[in-house]
Amino acid sequence: MDKETNTQRRLGRIMWLLVWGLGLALLTWYFQQKLEQEYNPNRQVQLVDAQTIVLEQNRQGHYLASGAINGEPVVFLLDTGATQVAIPQAVAARLGLVVGQPLRLSTAAGSVTGYRTRVKTLSLGPFTLYDLHAVIMPGDNDEILLGMNALRQFELIQRGEQMTLRYY
Incomplete structure (x- = not known):
């Protein structure tokens, strides 16, 4: 009986440890999803009509959006x-973009050397832009700067914490 009681207690402790471990894993997953949503609230772009999308600001006041x-x-x-569209080196390598001629660029962080490249397709929500000039920038972040050579094809209207993009 004593041996059976010890076995049951040990099994009970193992079950509690598993429950706590599962609970911690679920909480970690939940808060990671919440942080990602706050960082990029536009993982799914809001489509107003065939020509219009709406983006929400993130907590830092920036407009990020998932695309391709x-x-x-x-x-x-x-x-x-x-x-122009500016793509960090690490992302450009992952995308297999051709590194073209070097050029000197002025950025907020100072003068840097970038490289010319071309993007065959750029998709944002239901819109696809074709054959865009872009630059490959030094850096290892994952965000691609969507510059004016792409944005000029949209009417941009900012109201409050939303930006409406209407495709011409």
Whole structure:
């Protein structure tokens, strides 16, 4: 009887440890999803009509949106101060973009060397843009700056914490 009681207690402790471990794993997953939603509230773009989407600001006041370059998923940061689409080196390598001629670029962080490239397709929500000039920038972040050579094809209206993009 004593041996049976010890076995039951040990089994009970193991079950409690498993329950606590599962609970911690679920809480971790839940809060990770919540943080990702706060960082990029536009993982699913809000479609108003065939020509219009609405983006929500994230907690930092930026407009991020999930999209695709050459069919591969990426995250865009809308940047009206960027002349062209700017792709970090690590993302460009993952996308298999051709590294073209070097060029000197002026950024908020100073002068850097970037490289010319071309993007066959750039998708944001239901819209696809074709054959865009882009630059490959030094850096290892994952956000692609969606510059004015792409944004000029949209009418941009900001109200409160939302930005409406209407495709011409």
